[in-house]
Amino acid sequence: MTCQVYCQLCLFILLLNLPLYSGTPGLRAQPGRRTADMPNATHAGMASCGRVGHSTKHQNRIVHGANSTECKWKWQVSLRSEVNGTAQHFCGGTLISEKWVLTAGHCSAFLNDCKMAKLQVVAGGWHQDPKQDTHQRVVRRVKRVVVHPSFNVNSHFDFDFGLLELESPMPFDDCIGSVCLPSTDSTNLRVGTSCEVTGWGTLDMQGALPNVLQHALVSTLSPDACKQQYAKDNLTITEAMLCASGRTVKGVTDACQGDSGGPLVCLEGERFVIAGVISWGHGCGEANFPGVYARVASGIDWIQSVLSGRIAPEPSPAEVDFRGRMWAVASGRCSIDEDGCLRSPGYPDNYGSREKCRIAVNPAAASPISVDYFATEEPYDHLEVNCVPYSGKHGPNDIVPNSDIYWMADGSMQDKGWRLCPKP
Numbered sequence: 001m002t003c004q005v006y007c008q009l010c011l012f013i014l015l016l017n018l019p020l021y022s023g024t025p026g027l028r029a030q031p032g033r034r035t036a037d038m039p040n041a042t043h044a045g046m047a048s049c050g051r052v053g054h055s056t057k058h059q060n061r062i063v064h065g066a067n068s069t070e071c072k073w074k075w076q077v078s079l080r081s082e083v084n085g086t087a088q089h090f091c092g093g094t095l096i097s098e099k100w101v102l103t104a105g106h107c108s109a110f111l112n113d114c115k116m117a118k119l120q121v122v123a124g125g126w127h128q129d130p131k132q133d134t135h136q137r138v139v140r141r142v143k144r145v146v147v148h149p150s151f152n153v154n155s156h157f158d159f160d161f162g163l164l165e166l167e168s169p170m171p172f173d174d175c176i177g178s179v180c181l182p183s184t185d186s187t188n189l190r191v192g193t194s195c196e197v198t199g200w201g202t203l204d205m206q207g208a209l210p211n212v213l214q215h216a217l218v219s220t221l222s223p224d225a226c227k228q229q230y231a232k233d234n235l236t237i238t239e240a241m242l243c244a245s246g247r248t249v250k251g252v253t254d255a256c257q258g259d260s261g262g263p264l265v266c267l268e269g270e271r272f273v274i275a276g277v278i279s280w281g282h283g284c285g286e287a288n289f290p291g292v293y294a295r296v297a298s299g300i301d302w303i304q305s306v307l308s309g310r311i312a313p314e315p316s317p318a319e320v321d322f323r324g325r326m327w328a329v330a331s332g333r334c335s336i337d338e339d340g341c342l343r344s345p346g347y348p349d350n351y352g353s354r355e356k357c358r359i360a361v362n363p364a365a366a367s368p369i370s371v372d373y374f375a376t377e378e379p380y381d382h383l384e385v386n387c388v389p390y391s392g393k394h395g396p397n398d399i400v401p402n403s404d405i406y407w408m409a410d411g412s413m414q415d416k417g418w419r420l421c422p423k424p
């Protein structure tokens, strides 16, 4: 639902591997609230979190925002996917330590091994054109993706959190740093708190992309007010969501397409604390439909357990029993029939919406694939063999698989799917 209608673009991008391209002072301090690196905090070691950076380069939107100055929002990162040799922005993210990026569940839940290999986390950037940046960007690969266990694309984007563990630490400096996390026992944000939202997303629904990182001031709304607005759309605002919206003389300020996964930060004393992760909304900059954020206070226990290693990395997949065959279904509703042929979920009936499979491949027994039947919604519903996507009428004929095969279908049209056999 939500995703289908409102975050169409970001999911489309993630599913397809066709990434989207997609401070103002005067914030009120809130004495009495504690952040995760202040005295008595539960998470030590980030003594410099939440302090904005400065640069000599002063250029002086998100929707109705303004150009930020270079290096100010030190924790903002761009998640990029390499397509034909160029890395394209598809979501925002936030450095919460040198090794961890907080982003949206819907920006990270689809990152299988193939997509991970093409994923870049870029910090210290500002302008679209790197030549315009004074600071050298730093690019890191991702070692591990952890999606919130309660995140569900089908259930209103609830708990829209994902964590990316970087392969090596980001070097913190004047331009790259972390934001503060709220402490695990902090009270809820006061309604009406002024916060900043940042990103390289579109300047309007289906609109143009900005040249430089945008920021805008928005205020948090009461959950009841937000629930009422979205009830008109039959959409649920849960406890793990936070709504915010702002206004300038130019119009309503908001996050938009491609901002997803990025931060909503609020000043507490002299430091910025992350209150929300940009998640979804009905359009962008609409007066009656505020931006919806994943409420960091609702995910903080989970975030802290992942960062501290209390949630162990997933064990490597159990040994798959290939029974001498070239492949075995590791997850999802795909199946292998009596002829050893691989079938999409439900084949020869239509496959289901938003379904995924992972098929493990036994390289020792792999032979070329013979496509018996292939029909999927092009280009959304696709099969990845050797990290190459196949959709529409073109299956992976004669390809010898050498790594896991992935099937992904989106929430729109379905088709009959496919049956693939090993060539004798």
Ligand code: 4AZ
Pocket: 006, 007, 008, 009, 010, 254, 255, 256, 257, 258, 259, 260, 278, 279, 280, 281, 282, 283, 284, 285, 290, 291, 292
């Ligand atoms: C998006 O598609 C998106 N106006 C993010 C935020 C909002 C809408 C769409 C909220 O990434």
